[in-house]
Amino acid sequence: MALKNRPAKDRILDAANRLFYAEGIRAVSVDAISAKAGLTKKTLYYHFKSKDDLIEAYLASRDQPNLDLFRKWFDEVDGTLPEKVEAIFTNLAKSARHPKWKGCGFLRTAAELANMPGHPAMKVGAAHKKKFEAWLAREFEDRGTSQPQELARYIVLLMDGAFSTVLIHSDPTYIESAGTAAKEMVLAKS
Structure with missing residues (x-):
């Protein structure tokens, strides 16, 4: 159109x-x-009403599409649970190799609004990260993984750390390394 x-x-x-x-x-x-x-x-x-409202709407519009993409990458793998988790990172690393890739829009926005913790966009970003973590925890729990909530939190920390490190070094292999670590963590809890 x-x-x-x-x-x-x-x-x-x-x-x-x-x-x-x-x-x-x-x-x-x-x-x-x-x-x-x-x-x-x-x-x-x-x-x-304001630029702040537009920033909030910008992040809200990215929420579900990003979560759907992570689920798609996870579901496309016919392998084991550790391989499914690693696939999220593998696909993120592929995305990071695109010249227009700028990292996680939620984290970048949070960094710009760090001095405004009550900003509506900060709430949208936090909710997005919690939704991803909750989805992973459900996947882990459904597959009998021990300590599913704790494991999901570890994966989120690895992912967000990888996003930040790639922005600093411009090297997507950091995401791949985080994926290997995530795979090993999931394997240890399976």
């Missing part, structure tokens, strides 16, 4: 997604988003 034929709110969110992810939330102005969406700033403010 052509950009002009899409609802204004969708065009604004699409533009915010592209710009916030590529450049960061503080670097991108409301003017830039409205221009990218091909709309006036007045139209943007009709749909979003």
